[in-house]
Every structure is written in structure tokens, then in C-alpha cells.
Amino acid sequence: MFLVPRSMITVAMVAFVSVASASPVWAAEDKWQPPACDAPVPVPAEWSGWETPSSAPDSGEIAVGTAWNFALAPVSEVALTGFDGKELPEGSMGAVLTFSAPSAGTYLITVADPMWIDVIGAKGVVESSAHGHGPDCSGIGKIVHFPLQPGTYRIELSAAQVDASRLMIKAP
Numbered sequence: 001m002f003l004v005p006r007s008m009i010t011v012a013m014v015a016f017v018s019v020a021s022a023s024p025v026w027a028a029e030d031k032w033q034p035p036a037c038d039a040p041v042p043v044p045a046e047w048s049g050w051e052t053p054s055s056a057p058d059s060g061e062i063a064v065g066t067a068w069n070f071a072l073a074p075v076s077e078v079a080l081t082g083f084d085g086k087e088l089p090e091g092s093m094g095a096v097l098t099f100s101a102p103s104a105g106t107y108l109i110t111v112a113d114p115m116w117i118d119v120i121g122a123k124g125v126v127e128s129s130a131h132g133h134g135p136d137c138s139g140i141g142k143i144v145h146f147p148l149q150p151g152t153y154r155i156e157l158s159a160a161q162v163d164a165s166r167l168m169i170k171a172p
Contacts (some may be wrong), residue, residue, distance in 0.1 A: 034065025037137035038083040067168040082120035101148040115160035
């Protein structure tokens with residue numbers, strides 16, 4: 001009879017539970033919905049300008065530090081170069097915007113509505129370092145942190161269920 005040390009069983013069980021319960025960040029984000037609000041709350045001072053957005057230009061080139069209203073289109077009509085093949089929800093909408101990061105640091109990209117945010121630079125897809133949500137009822141829905149070097153970046157938005165939204169990039 002072959003006996004397995006108890007420590008090996010414990011390690012195997014922990015590994016199994018970790019793998020079985022692990023889910024991609026985007027899966028959890030897919031289910032998040034903004035809360036119903038009776039009235040909006042003021043945004044934190046660090047997001048000054050969120051409440052007075054400009055319309056994103058047709059070129060899609062936006063500036064850091066400004067809030068932008070932008071249109072989305074069916075993802076079948078949007079060129080998603082950094083898309084990793086995640087299965088998109090039925091009726092998904094998407095958009096592509098570009099911006100320049102003037103200095104190295106962690107940039108916070110926030111959107112008003114639930115959607116996936118991918119950032120693509122000269123070396124490919126940039127992995128996010130953190131994510132969360134803005135204050136309830138502030139209109140700031142999702143905030144994703146991206147460590148960036150100076151350069152031009154492409155923001156690819158997908159899995160949205162709206163045809164227009166708002167975005168703002170906060171510099172480090």
C-alpha cells in the first residue's frame with residue numbers, strides 16, 4: 001500500500017481550491033453593475049473634470065486629465081488588436097481611443113459603465129496592476145491602473161452594453 005504524506009495532501013488541496021476558485025478579473029467585472037441612485041454624489045477632488053466632459057474627437061485622440069464622452073459601436077465593427085479572444089456578451093459594443101503618456105508611472109483609466117479596458121503600447125498589451133470602482137453614485141464606474149512608460153497608447157474598450165459612455169485618464 002502506498003501512503004501519501006499528509007503535507008502533500010494539504011498542498012494538493014490548497015492548489016486545487018486556488019485553481020478551481022480562480023477566475024479572470026474580467027469575469028467578475030462583467031457582473032458588476034452601477035448601483036441605482038436617487039441623486040448623484042460629488043466626485044473626489046482627484047477626478048476634477050469628470051462631471052464636465054468634452055466630446056472625444058473623431059480621430060479618437062484624447063488627452064490625459066480630461067473627461068471624454070465617446071461613442072461605442074458593435075464590436076464586429078471595431079478593430080481590436082489587443083483582444084485576447086475572451087467571449088463577448090451578446091450585443092457587445094466597443095471603441096478605440098488613443099493617448100500619449102508624457103511620463104512613466106501608473107495611469108488610472110476610468111469609465112462610467114461596465115466594460116473591458118485593454119491598453120496596447122509599442123510592446124503589446126499592457127497588464128493592469130489594479131482595478132476597482134469609483135464611489136457609488138458618482139458616475140465613476142470602473143477604475144483600472146496601468147503602469148506605463150512615456151509613449152503613445154491605444155485603449156480598446158469592449159464588452160460594453162451601452163452605445164455611449166465617459167472615460168478619463170488620470171496621470172501619476
